[in-house]
Amino acid sequence: xxxxxxxxxxxxxxxxxxxxxxxxxxxxxxxxxxxxxxxxxxxxxxxxxxxxxxxxxxxxxxxxxxxxxxxxxxxxxxxxxxxxxxxxxxxxxxxxxxxxxxxxxxxxxxxxxxxxxxxxxxxxxxxxxxxxxxxx
Numbered sequence: 001x002x003x004x005x006x007x008x009x010x011x012x013x014x015x016x017x018x019x020x021x022x023x024x025x026x027x028x029x030x031x032x033x034x035x036x037x038x039x040x041x042x043x044x045x046x047x048x049x050x051x052x053x054x055x056x057x058x059x060x061x062x063x064x065x066x067x068x069x070x071x072x073x074x075x076x077x078x079x080x081x082x083x084x085x086x087x088x089x090x091x092x093x094x095x096x097x098x099x100x101x102x103x104x105x106x107x108x109x110x111x112x113x114x115x116x117x118x119x120x121x122x123x124x125x126x127x128x129x130x131x132x133x134x135x136x
Contacts, residue, residue, distance in 0.1 A: 051105055080115025089114055099127070106130045 020026075023033035034042065080086055089111035093099055099107065110130075114123055 051103075054105070076112045076116055080112045085115060086111055098131070101135045102127075102130055103134060106134065 023036065024030060029045075037045065080089075086108070090104070090107045093107045093110055106127075110123060110126055113126060118126075
């Protein structure tokens with residue numbers, strides 16, 4: 001009896017490991033997740049999608065200013081640490097009053113550059129060029 005339970009236990013454990021959160025389909029939020037969001041969260045999600053489209057169309061959003069000549073790709077996200085690290089970096093970026101007028105996408109690119117160990121000179125160059133492109 002005990003030996004018969006071992007294979008069943010293994011199947012259950014493997015099934016649990018591969019089970020997916022019902023709010024996600026293949027890693028993407030689905031209708032169940034949408035239903036659980038507040039109005040404000042839904043609005044911010046839509047703004048995020050819109051910003052993603054802008055990122056695809058506007059070179060400065062994707063880090064293509066001369067001081068950040070490559071697009072923001074999966075490797076840059078993976079190299080920048082956790083989401084918590086990125087949130088802290090963006091919060092720090094906006095502690096400077098000068099940066100408040102810059103779009104969030106600029107703060108994200110800047111924080112990704114920083115997380116991927118860009119030099120202070122590269123970071124300053126990117127921020128200066130972003131200020132010229134968006135504020136001045």
